[in-house]
Amino acid sequence: MKKSAIALIALPLLLLTISCEKGKAADAANSTEKSDTVKTNTTTTTLAIDTVDFNKRMVALSNNDTTGRWPVKAPYPLPGALLPYNRIIAYYGNLYSTRMGILGELPRKEMLAKLQGEVAKWQAADSTVKAIPALHYIAVTAQGAPGKNNMHRMRMPFKQIDTIISWAKPINALVFLDVQVGHSTVKAEVEQLEQYLALPNVHLGIDPEFSMKNGERPGSKIGYFNAEDINDAIDILANIVRKNKLTPKVLVIHRFTQGMVKNYKAIKTVPEVQIVMDMDGFGSKILKKSTYLSYIYREPVQFTGFKLFYKNDNKKDWKMYSPEELVKFTPKPIYIQYQ
Template sequence: MKKPALALLILPFLFFVSSCNRGKAADTVNGEEKTVTKQPDTLVKKTALTIDTLDYNKRMLALSNNDTTGKWPVKTPYPLPGALLPYNRIIAYYGNLYSKRMGILGELPRNEMIKKLQGEVAKWQAVDPSVKTIPALHYIAITAQGAPGKDNKHRMRMPFKQIDTILSWAKPIDALVFLDIQVGHSNVKDEVTTLEKYLSMPNVHLGIDPEFSMKGGHRPGSKIGTFDADDINDAIDILANVVRKNKLTPKILVVHRFTQGMVTNYKNIKKVPEVQIVMDMDGFGDRILKRSTYLSYIYREPVQFTGFKLFYKNDIKKNWVMYTPEELMKFTPKPIYIQYQ
């Protein structure tokens, strides 16, 4: 599936190439007190929290939309307490503040954008009242570049002050923040590591985009890139370590995908209690083509959770009609993460 024509944003010597945790869910956590001996005369009470597995299983079955193939729901370890999924549906606005062509997040003024996002959240909440719907700002923090740059990596790391701005926008509406990475000629491990101080915040999560991972040395945008399971596992390992080190609730990892080759060896992607993985159908076109892509690369190669991307402009070209929340809720499995560009 094709994505939008790649936007070129001229900066000095560079070209852009690109198209909170909300607290513990009270109804999903049970407390169990245990008494352990720390020293001969000292008793310490330790609380071990576990999720309500019956409730979790019920919600995962509902997301599978009565799939009869055995693919869905995917068998994975239970998440740590406080997991966002499947208890919430995330509605995210995607983009970059340097460009009005990379997504709705940078296209509209802040107040107008926030109001529009809240309107989408309300629509989704009305369609599926059984799952709480929450907003998110999905910000491209590292962008692929047409030019090699000083280090010849064909990627540019956004200034931290931009990430700080996104965090300040998210706070008043209690939104999650996703930091998205386009590695260019770099790699997942090196790029995710630069964002660890932000990923250590409870409301900040991660997105990685195989489209701009140019393992063959091509210029980003000249062909579709790829991630192997090993690349994705590097991100999972970093996130899991951040969760353990900072005693956080699980992180969400969004992996964009709209072709077979964008993700290889999907069966080897790690599933751990600290990280929840969303495979996001990230392509534009008419509804038949988008559904076909979802079935071919998301449904048939199950990982854990699914997402779906909607394009305000590119999904309505050529008299196409953008999917509605009601229509997407009929998909198997139901997407739990919705991204608007």
């Protein structure tokens, strides 16, 4: 993408100085394989998902793609997986800032009501997939100043995470904890959130934009993750799922340029983690669709997401995409984030 195009969709800076081979899924749509179960004297324990149903849903999500890219071939998820059975509608932000997203901009009651309204719109646009709410909270923010640890990142106090989790309960929303590593690493920052990721409804987001591997100041250029960084997050999540006997975790990875995710083919797929490559960035509809086709569609990982900006997607003569428009995309995004 040209620099001028990047400027149109680059995220604002955050906070102080910165604004914000096993069974193959989707490869056998006509498979007759069903769930495996073990019967005991009193219960029936499900060991696997209904693969016929899963395959049909994945084909539908691919929107009849004929290139062979979609649906992606990957191991079937553990039972209880959120995707592709649900479409996640998330509000993004941080409680310290009204500029980083809708989550911190509006009062709690108003924000939750608005989120539920968006969930209803998505349910109406695609009745075949259940729309569910989520709060996507930036738990580690990149910083322009080095800070006392020289890591150019600030970890939010756990009491704020507790607040977000309490806000999610009344509407039965998922919680995502988002990480901007600065000069730190994915492994170091995700590990310090393990106690929260061990909760059944808490999932993870990681943002390569602010990963500065060569010592640059976050926000001075667009950073990146390589497959090893992303695999570190996947390994941590998979271990948490196995250790705590949980249903699969969802991992959201933000992306709006080619260079933000390197060596995508080496990103591992495992039954314990469901990976969403989220089309980030703001701009005109033409620019955003081009970005989706160039970096999300053409470099398939597992599932796709799409980010919408209430303010920055509605500037000039731009207009924010509607749910009805986005469900026509190939593949259909299964995770939607509003900022």
